[in-house]
Amino acid sequence: MDIEHVQVAVIGGGQSGLAAARAAREAGLTPVVLEASARAAGSWPSYYDSLTLFSPARFSALPGLPFGGDGDRHPHRDEVVDYLTRYAADLDADIRTGVRVEAVEAAADGFVLRTADGSRLAAAGLVTATGSFGNPLIPALPGRATFPGTVLHAAAYRGPAAWAGLRIVVVGGGNSAVQIAHELGRVARVTVASRAPLAFLPQRRNGRDLHHWLTATGFDALPPAWLARVVPGTLVLDDGRHRRALDRGIFDRRPMFTALDGEGVVWSDGTRERVDAVLLATGYRPALNYLAGTGALDAEGSPLHVGGLSLAHPGLVHLGLEFQRSFASNTLRGVAVDAAHVMTALAAHVRGAAAAAGL
Secondary structure, three states: OOEEEEEEEEEOOOHHHHHHHHHHHHOOOOEEEEEOOOOOOOOHHHOOOOOEOOOOHHHOOOOOOOOOOOOOOOOEHHHHHHHHHHHHHHOOOEEEEOOOEEEEEEEOOEEEEEEOOOOEEEEEEEEEOOOOOOOEOOOOOOOHHHOOOEEEEHHHOOOOHHHOOOEEEEEOOOHHHHHHHHHHOOOOEEEEEEOOOEEEEEOEEOOEEHHHHHHHOOHHHOOOHHHHHHOOOEEEEEOOHHHHHHHOOOOEEEEOOOEEEOOEEEOOOOOEEEOOEEEEOOOEOOOOHHHOOOOOEOOOOOEOEEOOEEOOOOOEEEOOOOOOOOOOOOOOOOHHHHHHHHHHHHHHHHHHHHHHOOO
């Protein structure tokens, strides 16, 4: 089968891939974006029904296209899907949907990508922008094999209707865990089980949204290690609703249980309690299986990189990794800054390689 040659291949057409495509064009490169799903909106269509952005609209737009409307609102999942679809349509880039990359091989002059339909593309530069939603982190739970109830990752959660009347333990303590626990607490009896206490960070200070202060103070540009120093515990952005729900008993929080045992959990104090379901809001790992065998990943499947620049291949860059360069790296409001950073390096590499080859 013939092989197609492209300058830069971007794997993934969600927020990171679209930010990469725009940054590539601004750097004078010609990107081809390969998106596995039927639309360029990344994982957003698959998130739970009630999800809203944790940052206001005015801080959440990608370069070149504002959300519009009230800048202080927090856009809903479906609004983000529509926004990304419009953004993709406005980009001057070759975006191909329904194209799943299954494997990548490193070559002397770049990379060769193989897609699910057997097609092959050769690229001088490669951007991974597939995020992590496709690779949910499922922790080992002692005794799980004996537990007859439901164990489900938040990636598969859609809404509370099917959970009404149940006794539920939500494992995890971040934004999604608390938002889901609050929602479920209206129809079920819910406990958040986390290894660290919940650290509620007020959404507004002195009349301004937190994201104004993160931007104005330069906190967003600080290395991620700063976060652990200033926010002990598990960070939860909150406008007050979730803390009030916790205080009112709509859901409660306990230290992480030690095991599943028969029909219930064994809490850290040794008590046993029957539960119907365990919902894992335990995060995700980078979905980069297609890089297996390239030497670009560590033993756990995470990329070997500094700030998104691969330590294994100079023509390989990554986008959308949690805490890639800052607190905001894998968010709508932060990914474009990282995209500009990695694309500057990638453009220099691609041009240098072309010059060396006499092209």
